Amino acid sequence: MLKFSELSESIILAFDSIIGNKIRSLLASLGVVVGISVVIMMGWALNGLDEALNQTFSIIGNDMIYLDKWDWTGGKKWNTLKDRRDITQENVDFVTNNIKSAEYVIPNINKWGSSLDFKGINYKGISLVGVTSDNAYTPAGDLIDGRYFSQLEDKNNENVVVLGFKVYETLIGDNKTLIDEEIKINGRKFTIVGVVKKRGTFIFDMIDNQIFIPYNTYVGIYGKRTKGISIGIKAGNNNLDLVRDEAIGLMRASRNLKPYEDDDFSINETKAFQDSVETIRVSVWGAGIAMTALSFLVGMIGISNIMFVSVTERTKEIGIRKAIGAKKVTVLIQFLSEAGFLCLVGAIISLIFCSIVIYILNFVIIKFNPSITFLSPFIPLNLMFISTFISVAVGVIAGLAPAIKASRLTPIEALRYD
């Protein structure tokens, strides 16, 4: 249909036209530059959002399930949850003794609003958590200093404590280390044996305000009849769904729930968090896409406009070419190529510009708040390809109307044009 020589001629012409009118081409592609820049910045920010969410939700561990009276995602109203029965030691024992698919079962008992005394200074509002030594095998057991307490220490009700990162940060002062230092928890003396690494992100950092003592030590001081027991279950290499199902089954049995009754406890896991924000996430992405579509519309108008001018300028030339034998399709491709190239140039300018902006932004943001680790200093590769592709596609669409007009010019009319 179209000969190769005609095709390459059209493309070369398109290229020449752009180079021949540098300023005009630049101005025309400005709209595209803005449009693509919005796409890139939006894509980068949304990627950051997703990464932030991932980081936050993974805090509790991708292979962990926490059974609790409360729903940690905040999805259910407090009213409907407050009347639930607490989780009991019997529940804990039943699950621990009967579960087959999980690697570890770790009971947690919480005492919020505890206070610390260290070197004469008092700190309030600390969350005291009693856990078994197996907690060392969960993300809550990743340490930056010292060690976790042992099974023996747990058995012997030893007064040892592992500090959360924020607590450590507050207490460390000029000391080199806090290990083996004495601390008073709610008035009782404890020895610090370990420090947990920073787990919180800037959204969820109260998790670093916890301090951990052996389960038996806790029970020894505060008794078993306390509120605030939750059960951490680590699936390890086992299938999480299997573990979840087994755990739910065992809990229901332990709490004597009839088959028709709903669960009277919550399953807190990474997946639950992800699901809870999914609607918001979709809305944010939706809004982002709407904005970029709008800015593209504006860019497209700029391209169409310039292409109409380009066609008018070259009317006589089109007439000559058609008289000599150029076909409609040849002219069409010439102008579509010109529009496409304009947008390609626009996309490249955007990519360079945004790369610089993102690098600087990332640098500044991290300086300002180092806990923001979810933003990338570079444009992700797939975003580069997508934005370039969209840009050229938009260009071709925007150039369609003028290109069709050009191809339809009759040689006689076109030759008369001055």
Place this chain on the structure above:
Amino acid sequence: MNIDNNINTNNSQSEVIIDVNNKKDKTVENIIDIQDISKLYTMGTEIIYALKSATLQINKNEYVAIMGPSGSGKSTLMNILGCLDTPTTGHYYFKDENVSIMDDNELSTIRNKEIGFVFQTFNLLSRSSALKNVELPLIYAGIKSSERQIIAKNTLKSVGLEDRMNHKPNELSGGQRQRVAIARALVNNPSIILADEPTGNLDSKTGLEIMKLFSDLWLEGNTIILVTHEEEIANYARRIIRLKDGLIESDTLNPNPVLF
């Protein structure tokens, strides 16, 4: 139609008499055969007859001038002959093919391969060199680059412009530009050369040079159709068709063509 003999010439060329009525003459190849074509335009409620009716045949190696005042329909006829336009009624057979029912793409191909246009205002691409301009029909014919260059160069050589081939049109004189246009018209070996007031934008001396070139081309076997309103130019042709008010007024052999 008048048939005329012309044996008395001052020139060594002898004239060939062509019987325009006898289409069945086997020694003559027919190129153009138009039958009762017309062209009308509607402007609102008015109908404008650019061409009311025209019937004629043109054979290979004829040298024809189409003459007429402004409004006579000669430009319209020329556009139809050159396949730049289609007639409203009637038939146009180009080398026995019915061109009047062809679509855009087919007409483009005919213009590219069979018709060589020469315009009054040259109509060269101002941003391209002479060589590139001459290559243009070859590009649309699908000839590859290396071959194109050779053919284009040779054609420029034949019109005497080989030392100017890399110049752009604005670096050439009027006569040189028209030569480039003629080279471009010749490059695909067309069946007819259609020239619209080819000397209209040239001074008389240069105009003469161009008419000599056409004469040479005719003697080499080309078929030349000249459209003009000037008697002196028309006189170079061997057959003159006169139009008036959209009709062919006369179609005669030229008894005293200007000779070089």
